[in-house]
Amino acid sequence: MNEHFINTWVSNVALGRTPRKRAYLAQRIQQGFKGVDTTHPLAQAIISGWNILSPVDCLVISSELELMGSQDFNRLYGDSMEKGLSATQGYHLFLSEALEGKRPGLGRIVLTPVCSSAEVMDTFQTPMVPHQDYTVLEIDTTAFEDGGTLTLDIGVGRGKAAGTFYLFDGDKDLPTENAPEGVPASVWKRQQGDAYVEALGALAIEWFYPTETGKITYPFDRGKLFRLCVTGSVYSVKGSLNAFSVKISVF
Structure with missing residues (x-):
């Protein structure tokens, strides 16, 4: 071009x-x-x-x-x-x-002490293969030099899919369908158990059924980047969709 x-x-x-x-x-x-x-x-x-x-x-x-x-x-x-x-x-x-680094379409949310909260509405889908379909929100809290508590107030829509919400460090690679080295493929596919949670490396994990609301909180000592990754629950019908809303705040 x-x-x-x-x-x-x-x-x-x-x-x-x-x-x-x-x-x-x-x-x-x-x-x-x-x-x-x-x-x-x-x-x-x-x-x-x-x-x-x-x-x-x-x-x-x-x-x-x-x-x-x-x-x-x-x-x-x-x-x-x-x-x-x-x-x-x-x-x-x-x-x-x-x-220009504005990351259009990638859902980057920049929070500051002056504007410490934002609301987002989006959709997610239950993948046909585990770990293959995410809606990703990047959350930038670097302006909070003295740290704070990241709070995510979440609501899931009326669709058929339940939602799984993963909070990762901003530089964490997204999980893929291939199991990490040393993790049995069966454990990775089931998405259950201590071995799976440890291999996933998420800061927090929450599951919400349709129409359910809930919260994720995570304290941090110094401002940093986070990734909120949303996908359909392993218990949902493959390919099923739903909407979600999340109010992202730092206190």
Whole structure:
């Protein structure tokens, strides 16, 4: 495109985005097609940027393979129209904001002593394969130099899926479908037990049924980055959806 970007397309089939695509990919591999290593950092950056029910995702990924921006194409087009921009202008704005570090579409919440709370509404989906579908909110509390208590007031919608909410350190890699070294695949798949919780490395984990509300609190000594990762509970029907709201505060 220019000196700032290399523009390319990545097939959803190659990464096995949906059950049908994974089934088709398995057939292709049996016929000699070389599959993509989904544990590769570039593949992980792409997968982490997927938007639920999006036919095409627009992603910006840095040369260090860090996801800098992600937008559902349909939402990007709609947002452009609402702003009075053409599709081209809206796409250019998306790229510019990604380069400026604004992380468009990635749900980064910046809290400060002046503005110490924010509310977010979003959706989550129960993955077809464990640890393969997250809605991720990045929470920036670095302005709180003397620390505080991160408080998440959570409500789950009326959909069919129960929600699992993981709070991670900001630099923690998201779990993938592949079990960490030394953890039995059966333990990782069941998502239960002390061995699983230890391997997961989350700061906090909570489960909420549809229409249920609850809270996560986490004290910290110095401002830092957090990641709140939301996905459908292992007990929910695969592919089922729900909405959630969360009020994020620091006290």
